[in-house]
Amino acid sequence: MSGKMQNMFFFFILLGRIAGGSTLSLENLPATGNITENSPANALVYVFSVKLSPSCAEVAEGYPIIINSNPLTDAFQIVPESKLVYRVVTTENPILDYETMPHLFDLQIYVMDTAEATDLQTLTVKIEDVNEPPMIQGNMATQPIMIYILEGSGAGNIYQIEAIDPERKELKYSLTPASDLFIVSNSGTISTTRQSDYEKDQHSYFLNITATDNLGLKTTGTVIVNIININDEAPYFTMKQISYTIPEEQRPGTIVVHITAKDPDDEGFISRLTYSISPPNEYFSINPLTGVIQVAKRIDREASTFQLHPRISLIIHVEDSPRGGQMNETEITIIIEDINDNPPECKQYTFSSKIPETATPGTLLFALRDYCYDNDVEPPNNKFNFTGLSGLGSNIFTLDPVGSGIVVSARDLNFENPANQAMKDEYSLTVVVQDIAWPNYASKNYSRYTTSKIGKVSATDKDLPFAGITYSIVGGGGTFGYTNIFWIDPEKGDMKIIATLDYETTQRYILTVQASDSEKTATVSVTVNVLEVNDEKPVCTPNSYSLAVPVDLAVGTNIEGFSILCHDPDSSPRSFRYFISSGNINNHFTFSPSAGSNSSRLILASRFDYENGLDTTWAYSLRIYITDDNLLSGSDRATVHVETGTVTLSIKVIPNPTTLLPTTEMTKLNTVFDGEARDPVTGKMYEFNSKSGARRWKDTKVLTETKITDPVVHVISSATAKGREEKDGTGTPSKKEAGVDEKAPEMENMAAKPTEG
Numbered sequence: 001m002s003g004k005m006q007n008m009f010f011f012f013i014l015l016g017r018i019a020g021g022s023t024l025s026l027e028n029l030p031a032t033g034n035i036t037e038n039s040p041a042n043a044l045v046y047v048f049s050v051k052l053s054p055s056c057a058e059v060a061e062g063y064p065i066i067i068n069s070n071p072l073t074d075a076f077q078i079v080p081e082s083k084l085v086y087r088v089v090t091t092e093n094p095i096l097d098y099e100t101m102p103h104l105f106d107l108q109i110y111v112m113d114t115a116e117a118t119d120l121q122t123l124t125v126k127i128e129d130v131n132e133p134p135m136i137q138g139n140m141a142t143q144p145i146m147i148y149i150l151e152g153s154g155a156g157n158i159y160q161i162e163a164i165d166p167e168r169k170e171l172k173y174s175l176t177p178a179s180d181l182f183i184v185s186n187s188g189t190i191s192t193t194r195q196s197d198y199e200k201d202q203h204s205y206f207l208n209i210t211a212t213d214n215l216g217l218k219t220t221g222t223v224i225v226n227i228i229n230i231n232d233e234a235p236y237f238t239m240k241q242i243s244y245t246i247p248e249e250q251r252p253g254t255i256v257v258h259i260t261a262k263d264p265d266d267e268g269f270i271s272r273l274t275y276s277i278s279p280p281n282e283y284f285s286i287n288p289l290t291g292v293i294q295v296a297k298r299i300d301r302e303a304s305t306f307q308l309h310p311r312i313s314l315i316i317h318v319e320d321s322p323r324g325g326q327m328n329e330t331e332i333t334i335i336i337e338d339i340n341d342n343p344p345e346c347k348q349y350t351f352s353s354k355i356p357e358t359a360t361p362g363t364l365l366f367a368l369r370d371y372c373y374d375n376d377v378e379p380p381n382n383k384f385n386f387t388g389l390s391g392l393g394s395n396i397f398t399l400d401p402v403g404s405g406i407v408v409s410a411r412d413l414n415f416e417n418p419a420n421q422a423m424k425d426e427y428s429l430t431v432v433v434q435d436i437a438w439p440n441y442a443s444k445n446y447s448r449y450t451t452s453k454i455g456k457v458s459a460t461d462k463d464l465p466f467a468g469i470t471y472s473i474v475g476g477g478g479t480f481g482y483t484n485i486f487w488i489d490p491e492k493g494d495m496k497i498i499a500t501l502d503y504e505t506t507q508r509y510i511l512t513v514q515a516s517d518s519e520k521t522a523t524v525s526v527t528v529n530v531l532e533v534n535d536e537k538p539v540c541t542p543n544s545y546s547l548a549v550p551v552d553l554a555v556g557t558n559i560e561g562f563s564i565l566c567h568d569p570d571s572s573p574r575s576f577r578y579f580i581s582s583g584n585i586n587n588h589f590t591f592s593p594s595a596g597s598n599s600s601r602l603i604l605a606s607r608f609d610y611e612n613g614l615d616t617t618w619a620y621s622l623r624i625y626i627t628d629d630n631l632l633s634g635s636d637r638a639t640v641h642v643e644t645g646t647v648t649l650s651i652k653v654i655p656n657p658t659t660l661l662p663t664t665e666m667t668k669l670n671t672v673f674d675g676e677a678r679d680p681v682t683g684k685m686y687e688f689n690s691k692s693g694a695r696r697w698k699d700t701k702v703l704t705e706t707k708i709t710d711p712v713v714h715v716i717s718s719a720t721a722k723g724r725e726e727k728d729g730t731g732t733p734s735k736k737e738a739g740v741d742e743k744a745p746e747m748e749n750m751a752a753k754p755t756e757g
Helices: 002-017
Strands: 025-027 032-034 042-053 066-071 076-080 085-090 105-113 118-128 145-150 154-160 172-178 180-185 190-192 205-214 218-228 243-247 257-260 274-277 283-285 292-295 312-320 329-339 363-368 383-391 398-399 406-409 426-434 452-456 470-476 484-489 494-497 509-516 521-529 539-541 544-550 558-567 574-580 587-590 599-604 620-629 643-655 673-680 684-686 695-697 712-716
Touching: 025 118, 032 398, 066 076, 076 105, 105 509, 172 180, 180 205, 190 312, 243 257, 274 283, 274 558, 283 312, 383 398, 398 673, 406 484, 452 521, 470 484, 484 509, 539 643, 544 558, 558 643, 574 587, 643 673
Parallel strands: 032 118, 145 218, 145 712, 243 329, 544 643
Antiparallel strands: 025 042, 032 042, 042 085, 066 105, 076 085, 105 118, 154 190, 172 205, 180 190, 205 218, 257 292, 274 312, 283 292, 312 329, 363 406, 383 426, 398 406, 452 494, 470 509, 484 494, 509 521, 539 558, 558 599, 574 620, 587 599, 620 643, 673 684, 684 695
């Protein structure tokens, strides 16, 4: 017999018992009760009462009850409200859902009193539909979706929203806040509208995606889109000046200009700019790391190269790292300024002239300017005048006009004039040819500067009457420019030096000195020996360098095989000493040998201890002094004097990727990683921050980030961002398409271990 037939049979039996004379009955039934879908537990469905006969004391314990339902359900129960009034309410299970459950339930309610009288009635429960908001499904239902897009990726789909409406109505999607980079379609597909640019766009976007049904009910999910920086921008120069002026004759090493540039890709991307001069220039060098341009070679404005064109154009090349990355160029001009570094010169220094005694005052004797010149290029450095008319006859002759070099008679020369009885028939005059511009160099024979006496030449003349002897330097032993170095007093024969002597250039001068009277001459050879002094500083290569030290490097190791090589023109290779003057915090570094060699290696002297807090800095800047203390100086040296050279080293300590560091810093996408090294365990290259110790593997295809609730991560590259859709129509990129390794380990604290990306 079917279930329905059984129910009917049982129903007739109950009616039979009621018909036996009992007056027990269920009031207000049969009836229909209404309840809205998704109502909570104990929601009221219907209220009914029980009517007892006068002879019956009460309703039997446990009654009334629901003995059957059609269709079957345990969603309803009966609870007493008073002794004879009862309520039909909802239970906790199952939840009434209009879309998944029947809309009508017939509940058979059975009651019995203590006299065993019974009644059975039916309550029909109708489920009423309620409009519900849309539901977001998948990962977005419980957490934000994290998406990474490589800078430069073109327009394309990046994510498909999964949402449904319980009433199976069509949904519409919207995006807030509004963005010119992202849109969402009516089907819930999030897309980029154009190519992303890390340097111009925001680096992160928090997109709220809202699904709305036809009655306006809404549900919102969150998508976080991060733009990943790549090396796609060329560096640019930041200095505004392109023309610089320097005086000639600057010492090698003199700083001319500091070239500065920036890389737009610096933020969140390791970038080290390298500078060069292309093509190389013999007169200037540039520090490849700092961009400082220095004089590399003596520049003589009077040289033929610069006389007409005193400008040097340099093409400055800057390139970011890694090698083969982005580059830029600019042209600067360095103007060589003339200085007054040459004294006037004369083609002839001795002149002879006769003048009749009848000559009137103002009669011309010599026009000296026609015989003199100045090698300096520009005025007033190449301008000079004539001063200091002296000697026998200086009261009879004069320069007119003053400074012109034109020698004329100044008075009557007639011997018969009684006023001229003291006049002689021969006079010797001296005129100084001197620069107008500071420092007022004088001609080769006369100088206004303090001079050092080195000896004296003396000659005799037996002819009578004695007319006087004049001394002059007329030749030298092949030493160019000797007349700019030595001077002889034309009357006394005292020899002096008027310029600085350089032992490293010339150790000996052989001069020819001439003594002459009015008719005859005699010559003598004079040898001048230059004594050596310690006036040269040690020069070491390289004079600046950047190094990296693994944190667990063994004590006594030569760091990166680095050594410096020094030379000094006036010191023995065994006279050098090396010491670190500053920056050697906790004395981790030393040089070996510390003295007695022209080469020394950089050695790790003590281990690093960051775990216990002994060491806190990850970058060291060492300043090294090198002295030529002349340990082997001999008695032939004129003086023992210490000169000092300097070397600057930048050292970064590389954290060990397999060792936990005492840091709580979390690595963010915009952390600047300013160094790189190789993991000794895996052999893979990784990048590190020298201040925080944060690290990441150098491969930047996948980036991860640790959060309290790890979001779902998608990485969109330019190769996968255009128009992808799964066959099921969701458009959700697969892990393989998104560039995510399905076997990649769970994300870890980046401050403890390198993370992928």
